[in-house]
Amino acid sequence: MNTAQRLWRSFLRQSDTTALDPDCRRGRGRVPRTGAVDRRDQHPAGDNRTMGRPAKSPSNGHGAVSSGGAGLVSTGDDYARFAHMLLGNGQFDGVRVLSRQLVEAMTTDHLTERQRAEPPFALPLGQNLWAEHGFGYGLRVRTRQSGAGPSVGTLSWPGGLGTAWYADPHKDVVALLLLQSQNLIVAADWRSTIGDDFRTLTARALED
Structure with a gap:
């Protein structure tokens, strides 16, 4: 188990956060769309097509290496745990995840x-x-x-x-x-x- 996995699993109990999405979870992935609404004219921008299926995502192993700055797969519950840990100055549910000094620097x-x-x-x-x-x-x-x-x-x-x-x-x-x-x-x-x-x-x- 690497450092990232220790943080996700052992300390934050983030069971759905990973850099490589296993096959069993790919059906849960949200499919990105191309359409959006521009704040300037409030009309749809784009044709609202599917950008790509989750199975083709780099996070599903379609790449030589994992991204160092993006690409994690997660859920709302797991993301909230991370945010609450920051509000707790590095602690979550009574467990020290990051040092107070590191969180202050972040x-x-x-x-x-x-x-x-x-x-x-x-x-x-x-x-x-x-x-x-x-x-x-x-x-x-x-x-x-x-x-x-x-x-x-x-x-x-x-x-x-x-x-x-x-x-x-x-x-x-x-x-x-x-x-x-x-x-x-x-x-x-x-x-x-x-x-x-x-x-x-x-x-x-x-x-x-």
Whole structure:
């Protein structure tokens, strides 16, 4: 059992998280679609075709090596365990998974002023990427609160096919939205009102 497997299985009890999806689970995989709704005109973008069956995914072994920065297969329950572990400063269900010092380093904004002024995407994409966020080690960190949205210090990252999550340490809330549709998120920015609705409805539920 390697280090990643020890984290997933032994400490976080993530039974459905893996880098290579075994044959017995491939039928559970969500099929990504090509269609999306553009926030600018609210009309469908694309023709809503299937992008690829899960059996053809690199995570199913169709590649020489596993990706070091993407490609895990997981579920909402397993993802929530990971997020709650971060809110617990490296602990989950009374078990120490990561050291407090490592979690503090992961969740601290390390961007310099020059990096904030030079977004990593070509124009016109992602030019406001760091307007309300910084970046830790693999995590986006909120540096400014907008309305009733997530608090300063909230951890998050939006995926390219519409998977998004955030963990708010001040409200002790973990929220996940797991979609699979191309162009919902481009350059870490939602191209659909779904993202705004997700944050608004979550905040409204907490207020109620």
